[in-house]
Amino acid sequence: MATENRHEQAEARLRAAGLKVTAPRLAVLDAVSGNGHLDADAVHTRVMSHLPGISLQSVYNVLGALAEAELLRKIDPAGSAARYESRTGDNHHHLVCTECGAVADVDCVVGESPCLTPSNTGGFAITTAEVTFWGRCAACQAASG
Amino acid sequence: MATENRHEQAEARLRAAGLKVTAPRLAVLDAVSGNGHLDADAVHTRVMSHLPGISLQSVYNVLGALAEAELLRKIDPAGSAARYESRTGDNHHHLVCTECGAVADVDCVVGESPCLTPSNTGGFAITTAEVTFWGRCAACQAASG
DNA sequence: TGCGTTGTTTTGAATGATTCAAAACAACTG
DNA sequence: CAGTTGTTTTGAATCATTCAAAACAACGCA
Numbered sequence: 578m579a580t581e582n583r584h585e586q587a588e589a590r591l592r593a594a595g596l597k598v599t600a601p602r603l604a605v606l607d608a609v610s611g612n613g614h615l616d617a618d619a620v621h622t623r624v625m626s627h628l629p630g631i632s633l634q635s636v637y638n639v640l641g642a643l644a645e646a647e648l649l650r651k652i653d654p655a656g657s658a659a660r661y662e663s664r665t666g667d668n669h670h671h672l673v674c675t676e677c678g679a680v681a682d683v684d685c686v687v688g689e690s691p692c693l694t695p696s697n698t699g700g701f702a703i704t705t706a707e708v709t710f711w712g713r714c715a716a717c718q719a720a721s722g
Numbered sequence: 723m724a725t726e727n728r729h730e731q732a733e734a735r736l737r738a739a740g741l742k743v744t745a746p747r748l749a750v751l752d753a754v755s756g757n758g759h760l761d762a763d764a765v766h767t768r769v770m771s772h773l774p775g776i777s778l779q780s781v782y783n784v785l786g787a788l789a790e791a792e793l794l795r796k797i798d799p800a801g802s803a804a805r806y807e808s809r810t811g812d813n814h815h816h817l818v819c820t821e822c823g824a825v826a827d828v829d830c831v832v833g834e835s836p837c838l839t840p841s842n843t844g845g846f847a848i849t850t851a852e853v854t855f856w857g858r859c860a861a862c863q864a865a866s867g
Numbered sequence: 868t869g870c871g872t873t874g875t876t877t878t879g880a881a882t883g884a885t886t887c888a889a890a891a892c893a894a895c896t897g
Numbered sequence: 898c899a900g901t902t903g904t905t906t907t908g909a910a911t912c913a914t915t916c917a918a919a920a921c922a923a924c925g926c927a
Binding site: 653655656659672674675681682683684697698699700701702703704705706707708709710711712713714715718 | 798800801804817819820826827828829842843844845846847848849850851852853854855856857858859860863
């Protein structure tokens with residue numbers, strides 16, 4: 578059945594990353610997958626419904642490990658707690674609401690990655706480029722004009 | 723003399739922003755101007771040489787006010803303390819060292835604000851776009867290969 | 868199948884940048 | 898120069914995140 582397939586795929590991805598397969602890791606992977614942009618606390622809440630008693634610290638550990646293994650992507654907008662999402666590998670960017678902190682995906686900008694190559698690298702060995710758009714989300718606009 | 727001109731210009735800019743002219747504000751403005759990217763603590767240290775006894779809290783207040791008035795620009799890379807710089811108004815971006823947190827300016831790439839228009843705004847009213855490049859700075863590369 | 872190694876989770880506490888709140892104070896207006 | 902309003906100070910609190918050590922479990926190998 579579908580959930581077993583997801584489970585096995587998750588196991589395989591953990592192994593491929595050289596990580597041991599554990600209940601907390603499977604649960605976190607499942608909690609984040611397809612659920613947008615969740616912070617550690619939200620992940621903890623979700624995971625607890627499957628694994629009551631799991632500690633928030635473990636959720637932090639797991640999220641850290643999964644993000645490092647690139648099974649999850651961490652986004653850390655100024656002014657709010659770090660969020661995690663399951664979309665990895667593509668270079669999509671984010672919209673962040675300046676009012677409520679809501680995060681939305683943006684598929685990569687106008688045509689091709691225009692800003693991804695800076696003019697002068699200042700001696701830096703660049704590994705990634707991050708684009709964040711700031712504004713007010715639909716809900717916040719509706720709420721207060 | 724030159725320093726008096728700077729001082730008077732700073733006063734004028736504060737007034738233009740509707741802010742009262744105070745010693746802490748002038749000192750912070752001066753401390754940040756032309757000194758790269760400083761965090762609150764570094765600003766505090768610098769300002770104390772002119773204004774011994776100024777509180778760190780005041781530095782936070784002043785930086786907040788000046789950033790809101792756009793006399794300073796705040797940058798807040800994930801994983802380090804917020805920095806402030808005096809270059810405002812232009813849409814330049816930043817290089818951040820993943821190892822030591824050092825920040826360098828990048829003049830905006832292709833012409834003007836290339837990344838400022840996402841394909842789909844998801845209902846957001848976008849006000850700004852932020853581009854951050856992550857990599858290792860020259861010093862960190864030299865230090866450990 | 869069982870044991871040891873190594874990596875993971877738990878528990879409990881600490882950290883540190885930033886913010887909150889109220890009182891003392893100073894800049895600007897008239 | 899006095900009143901009002903905004904600013905600075907003082908002192909404490911917040912909160913996401915990390916540190917450290919002990920308890921525990923997954924996986925490889927015998």
